[in-house]
Amino acid sequence: MDFWSRLIGGSRALSNKPSKATSPTERLTAFKRACNALQQIWRSTNTPSGEQSVAHARTYVERLNSILSEEARGPAPHPCVAYAASSQVFVTVTKLALSFHDEGVVRSATVFFDTLIDAEVDGVVDNRLFARAMVDLVRRAEKTSDEIEGRLVELLFGIANNIRLQPGILPAWFVPRVTPVAQDSDSQAPSGTEFAGATRKDEFPLFYLLVDYVHHEGRAGDFARTGLLYLIETASRSKNLEKWLIESDLATLMATGLGALYSQLGHLSFAPTTEDDNLPHIVVLSDHAKHETALQPTLDQTMDAFMSYLLFWQDTIDHCKSAEVNDTLLDHFQVLFLEQLLYPSLLESSDVAGGSTAAVLTYMCRILDSIDQGELVHRILHFLLASSPQPEEQMDMSASRRKSLNVLAALASEAAQPSPSLFNLRDLALLGLQSSNCQTVLATLRLLNTVLQRHHLFARALIHTIPTQPANQRPVGALNAELEQLLVMGTSLVDDPTLNESYDNYVADATCVLESRLCLPVSSMDEDEETLPLPLQLQQDDPIVQALFGCLESFFTNSVIINLALTGVFMSLASSHLFSLDGWVLVDPNQYEAPSSEETDDGFEDVLRAYQAPTWPPTAAPTLTLALQQLVNQVRQWQQELPDFNVLVAARRELLHQDDRPQTPDRSREPSEHPASRNRSRPSYPGSPDASTLASRGRSPYPANSPTMLSSRDRDESSIPPDSRGSSNARAVAAEALRQRLSMPFPPAPADPQSPSADEESSGSEDIKDAPVATLGHVLTNVVILYEFLLELSAVVQVRGSLFEEAGYDN
Structure with missing residues (x-):
């Protein structure tokens, strides 16, 4: 002390x-x-x-x-x-x-x-x-x-x-x-640490x-x-720092760090779906409420760390004002991450039980949905889609930049990897759509939606068009005739007293989305915008297009989540300014057969002629419209076989839209519970069918929050107006009968099926076991989805006709 x-x-x-x-x-x-x-x-x-x-x-x-x-x-x-x-x-x-x-x-x-x-x-x-x-x-x-x-x-x-x-x-x-000054700019890089x-x-x-x-x-x-x-931003104001960043291991550390985080990503995990309050209303009213496709996969902290680092890459490219530092970073990103890690993971993925294809596609979707930096997106999709390389312009390059390229080229040559020209992202998407794994199909549809909506410049590399067939303007009468056909199909499914209000909402949504498309570039980085006619017709024999139509054939037995994602892809195509509706949604104007009339110089007669409805041969029917017509015909057959089918569909749609309306006091809700309805927002065109996009086409996106919320069968029972003074024994019996009816397979199996032969018994039993089976309640939900999809498609067709000037008057 x-x-x-x-x-x-x-x-x-x-x-x-x-x-x-x-x-x-x-x-x-x-x-x-x-x-x-x-x-x-x-x-x-x-x-x-x-x-x-x-x-x-x-x-x-x-x-x-x-x-x-x-x-x-x-x-x-x-x-x-x-x-x-x-x-x-x-x-x-x-x-x-x-x-x-x-x-x-x-x-x-x-x-x-x-x-x-x-x-x-x-x-x-x-x-x-x-x-x-x-x-x-x-x-x-x-x-x-x-x-x-x-x-x-x-x-x-x-x-x-x-x-x-x-x-x-x-x-x-x-x-x-x-460092000692090199004798000339082309001299070889010194040995030792000077590289x-x-x-x-x-x-x-x-x-x-x-x-x-x-x-x-x-x-x-x-x-x-x-x-x-x-610090990277400062490189543009300091030549010494710029040179140091190019020659240092900055780009290598960043690329390998990103790859290390990506390597830690495992298989998809899913939250428990045993409680109805975890699920959107529309999923609860289906057969797949307990399946893994009911909710988005749960991505753990490893995915969050990877995405955080990837977004840091994006910010780095945006903030760096030095072109050579940027190019060095992007080159390392492509070689060390895309070519040596991301692409091999796509190539080596497996779709068997417990495979990684669904996980890899989900991670790709998350990556493309999160980044919007043009150079990064271009590097990723240009490489994974095996797009043709652009002619490189001769540009002055510093000695540091040349040394960096030489070392990177040596790294790329040492790790020989397969080329996307043999198998690329488009091939993987095609296999995903044809998969029997529901998770893989869903992940593929979400990926297609993300590319079509957020990275439209590469949409044509993913879904092919016919470059020699630009869209033609159709007469107003022809547009009205085809719109009427679509609306007739839709209104034949559901007796909707709020049809005008619903359609007005869809028209407003379509106008908002299509107006935003007018602000986007019209060509990809390797196309000549001045000589490229837009929009172009969809290539009908494109395998991906055919696979999408194949998914549509099993519409009523599909999971509702898959149907939401599938119709979302079709709506993204229909609302794109790069794709024409001719041939797949609307009849090719070249196939119209106009009613005969005399040629006059009267302008009023020309206007009347433009409003006349043309005819077209049956072979000119659009592919999507034809597929939708087949689905509608199936519903009409059920309407004839079941006298109360229309009542059941109307009750199901009313039940799905309950969350869209102000809630009245309900005895089943606890006093402390918050109402399930929230502010309804008008959705943009559908992407992944998560809670924010389930509202599209009039579907409710809101989860059922009530702890005492009934099951899907009980909910259909609740659509029958209950007696306010309590239910009698007769009502309980009727409710139980309805619940059992909605849970029965639909359409019912034949009463007396033929017995298979001994040779066919084993294979036949496998086919019967794997055949998709849906209950009546599940089919009712999918009929409502089909109805809303037809309304939404009609609204887009109508708005495109005026906004994109795809319908007009003959000069």
């Missing part, structure tokens, strides 16, 4: 409360006294007990922070900050924090450094000793908690922000080694510390990613 008494100056006790200094002079005196005390503690760390040294060091660092904070609230000048810079007390603070391994000292030290960084005083952030002291603190301090780790990385972020705002301080933190991709942590330790934390979650990861973006 005698030592500490002499050190403190004879004071009786060391108070944790700092003395109040009222003037700049008094503050500076107190600040110097605290600095001297810290110096004494450092010189005498071996004399007193460890705990006592830690307590006093923490107290004096906190006193420095208090004085600096008080000084920052006053006007300039700030002599205490200037003294801290000149006395280099930050070196002592770092040594004490690293020696004592105490969380409190480290926390106080981070506050001290943060205050000096924010002070913007000469001799601090532009001081190499300060840079070394802070780097040592961040690198060697024990990260005993997420809070300490976040505070330390925040210091790195503060320096990166200062470098971005004041590039002149970069030499204090970045000291590239001097592109070399690790140079001693030249720019701040940069590598940020790289170490860039994949972390929480505050540390956010600060690291943002700080790294600021």
Whole structure:
């Protein structure tokens, strides 16, 4: 104790409360006294007990922070900050924090450094000793908690922000080694460590510390990613830094880090679907409420970390103003991630039970749905779809860039990988649509939807068109005739008293979506926009188009989630400005047979002629319309076989739309429960059938939140108006009969099926076992989906006719 008494100056006790200094002079005196005390503690760390040294060091660092904070609230000048810079007390603070391994000292030290960084005083952030002291603190301090780790990385972020705002301080933190000048620009790269991709942590330790934390979650990861973006952005204003970034292993670390996170992604997992309140209303009213396709797969924290790092890639490309640094990053992204990891995972995926095809397609969909950076999207889809390479323009390239390309080419040649020209994303999508695995089909449909909606420039590489057949304008009368045909099909399914209101909503939705299409580019990066007629006709024999129509054939037995995704793909095609409706939704105008009339010079007669409905041969029927007509004919047959089929369909649709209307008090809801209905938002055209898109085509997206919510069979019972004074035994019997009826297979099996022969028994039993079976309640739900789809398709056809000028008057 005698030592500490002499050190403190004879004071009786060391108070944790700092003395109040009222003037700049008094503050500076107190600040110097605290600095001297810290110096004494450092010189005498071996004399007193460890705990006592830690307590006093923490107290004096906190006193420095208090004085600096008080000084920052006053006007300039700030002599205490200037003294801290000149006395280099930050070196002592770092040594004490690293020696004592105490969380409190480290926390106080981070506050001290943060205050000096924010002070913007000469001799601090532009001081190499300060840079070394802070780097040592961040690198060697024990990260005993997420809070300490976040505070330390925040210091790195503060320096990166200062470098971005004041590039002149970069030499204090970045000291590239001097390399001998090459004899000529084409000379071979030196051997040893003089090659592109070399690790140079001693030249720019701040940069590598940020790289170490860039994949972390929480505050540390956010600060690291943002700080790294600021340093990369500065490369456009510093030739030395730009050259260093190209020659360093930045691109290699980023690409391999992304690949490492992708490699950790496993198979899909699904949340339990035993509770009805986890499911959207429309899924509960189907046969697949307990199946894995009922909900979106659960993506764990590994997927979140991967997506966070991928979005950091996107931000890096956006923020980097140096073309050569950008190209270096993109080249490494393609070779080390796309070619050596992502594409092999697509190629090697398996669709057998427990296979990875559904997972890989889901991850691809998530990737393409999350990023919108043009260069990244182009690299991914251009490679995976095996698009024809563009003619490369001759451009000047620095020696550093050439060295980087040479090393990357060597890496690519060592890891010989199969080419997407043999098997690409389009081939995998075709196999996915033809799969017997429901999860694979659903993941494929979601992927198609994502490309069609978000990355339309590559839509034609995925779904082929006929480049020599541009769309032709049709007469107004022809459009009206085909619209009438679509609406007649729809209205024959459901007796809807709110038809006009529903259709008006669909027209408003279609107008919003199609107007946004007018703002988009009309050609992909490898097409000539000036010579390319738009839109183009769909190639009817395209295997993917044929597979989509194949999925439509089993519409009534499909899972409702698959039907939502399937109709979503068709709506994305119909609303695209790149695809014509001719031949698959509407009749090709060249096939119209106009009614005969005399040619006159009367303009009014020409207008009347344009409104006349033409005819067309049966062979000209559009493929989608023909497939929909077959589904409608099947429903009409059921309407004849079951006298109350229309009543059941109307009741099912009413039940599906209950969440769209204000709820009235219900005895089945607990007093503390929130109503299930929410603000109804008008959806854009459907993508993945999650909770936000299940509202499309008038379907309810809202989950059934009631703990006492009835099952799908009970809900159909509830569609029958109950007696407010309670149900009688007769009502209970009728409800049970209806519940059993809705759970029976539909259509029912033949009463006297032929017995298979002995030779056919084994194979026949397998076919019967694998044949899709649906209950009456499931079929009713799919009939409602078909009805809403026909209304939505009709609205898009109508709006396209005027907005895209696809219908008009003959000149």
